[in-house]
Amino acid sequence: MNKIPVAILGATGSVGQRFISLLNNHPWFEVAALAASDRSVGQRYSQAARWVLDVPMPAYAKEMIIVPASTEAVQARIVFSALHNEIAQELEPQFAKAGAAVCSNASSYRRAEDVPLLLPEVNADHIHLIQRQRSNKGWSGCIVANPNCTSAGLTVALKALDDAFGVKKVFAVSMQALSGAGYPGVSSMDMIDNVIPNINGEEEKVEWEPRKMLGNLVNGAIELADIQFSVHANRVAVLDGHTICASVKLSAAPPDVQTISQALCAYQAPAAARELPSAPAPAIHLRKEADRPQPRLDRLTGKGMTTVVGRVRKDPLLDIKFVVLSHNTIRGAAGGSIYNAELLVSQNLLMP
Numbered sequence: 634m635n636k637i638p639v640a641i642l643g644a645t646g647s648v649g650q651r652f653i654s655l656l657n658n659h660p661w662f663e664v665a666a667l668a669a670s671d672r673s674v675g676q677r678y679s680q681a682a683r684w685v686l687d688v689p690m691p692a693y694a695k696e697m698i699i700v701p702a703s704t705e706a707v708q709a710r711i712v713f714s715a716l717h718n719e720i721a722q723e724l725e726p727q728f729a730k731a732g733a734a735v736c737s738n739a740s741s742y743r744r745a746e747d748v749p750l751l752l753p754e755v756n757a758d759h760i761h762l763i764q765r766q767r768s769n770k771g772w773s774g775c776i777v778a779n780p781n782c783t784s785a786g787l788t789v790a791l792k793a794l795d796d797a798f799g800v801k802k803v804f805a806v807s808m809q810a811l812s813g814a815g816y817p818g819v820s821s822m823d824m825i826d827n828v829i830p831n832i833n834g835e836e837e838k839v840e841w842e843p844r845k846m847l848g849n850l851v852n853g854a855i856e857l858a859d860i861q862f863s864v865h866a867n868r869v870a871v872l873d874g875h876t877i878c879a880s881v882k883l884s885a886a887p888p889d890v891q892t893i894s895q896a897l898c899a900y901q902a903p904a905a906a907r908e909l910p911s912a913p914a915p916a917i918h919l920r921k922e923a924d925r926p927q928p929r930l931d932r933l934t935g936k937g938m939t940t941v942v943g944r945v946r947k948d949p950l951l952d953i954k955f956v957v958l959s960h961n962t963i964r965g966a967a968g969g970s971i972y973n974a975e976l977l978v979s980q981n982l983l984m985p
């Protein structure tokens with residue numbers, strides 16, 4: 634198969650670097666263009682990017698010249714967007730209009746009624762919302778969004794519980810990694826020896842996005858899941874990997890911990906999303922140790938795509954409680970976007 638040309642907008646940033654790394658030798662995709670701000674345009678990627686990943690910069694990217702994030706300069710059938718929200722809001726529709734499938738990490742269009750908010754291992758069928766989007770907007774491309782990086786892992790765990798027992802209420806406290814704030818992110822003077830008990834806009838996102846992803850696609854529209862959320866978001870001095878402590882009220886009388894653990898272990902992605910190159914294997918990894926998951930030890934489970942759950946136990950206020958860990962720049966961002974793009978290709982939803 635000829636590889637599909639793809640582009641990365643915001644290629645020099647925290648998420649952009651993950652794209653560069655994860656697209657190295659991708660079986661279906663070939664990076665044709667790297668775009669960033671005026672600060673970087675015209676420079677070689679190796680000059681423009683301050684590489685912060687703990688894997689080497691792939692050779693293919695080093696000599697590529699950064700171009701502006703415009704439809705004239707970037708020609709690709711799939712455009713991975715690692716842009717900040719205000720810029721994404723303006724540029725992503727331009728690429729969709731030009732016929733590209735835009736796989737976005739920004740929050741700009743997550744709430745749009747005709748934009749799928751996707752975790753393929755949870756709601757692969759929501760991809761078909763793009764038919765409505767194409768007829769609403771009259772464009773041949775599309776915009777497909779990733780959830781916020783904290784919503785990602787939490788929603789995978791909730792999906793397993795919702796399918797098996799029904800979920801009614803969720804109380805969750807996040808401990809979010811520094812890379813989630815981009816580079817250079819939060820000042821070291823603020824972070825060392827500290828926890829920041831606020832991330833702007835984050836709690837509202839995590840209280841709403843899982844409801845869209847766990848909702849049903851009915852007659853071309855998403856019915857939000859009837860689940861109540863209360864979320865506290867905190868920034869902690871961890872490099873990568875968001876940890877979430879969650880307590881959940883189930884719809885029916887709670888089964889024993891062993892039955893709940895079995896449901897989490899047995900959870901599988903829908904068939905359409907199970908065999909794709911970036912599909913997490915397994916979707917959920919359940920740790921039995923009393924002190925796991927931990928970000929430093931467990932964030933790369935399943936190449937960073939697997940949701941790691943541990944400490945499943947009874948909750949005296951709601952029904953059950955557990956800990957979720959998910960890699961924020963892989964499952965929660967670049968890896969998730971690539972998985973979305975693979976789903977688009979496998980469902981023949983790219984324009985020729």
Ligand SMILES: NC(=O)c1ccc[n+]([C@@H]2O[C@H](COP(=O)([O-])OP(=O)(O)OC[C@H]3O[C@@H](n4cnc5c(N)ncnc54)[C@H](OP(=O)(O)O)[C@@H]3O)[C@@H](O)[C@H]2O)c1
Binds near residue numbers: 740965
């Ligand atoms: N970090 C995470 O864990 C995470 C997870 C999920 C979603 N997200 C979302 O992903 C997006 C990117 O986040 P990030 O953490 O990677 O940010 P970041 O490290 O600050 O990188 C921002 C990127 O955007 C580029 N850029 C800035 N202004 C631009 C413009 N006018 N035109 C074109 N490119 C421009 C920058 O290029 P220069 O280097 O040239 O300035 C850089 O490549 C955000 O919307 C964020 O909310 C992040």
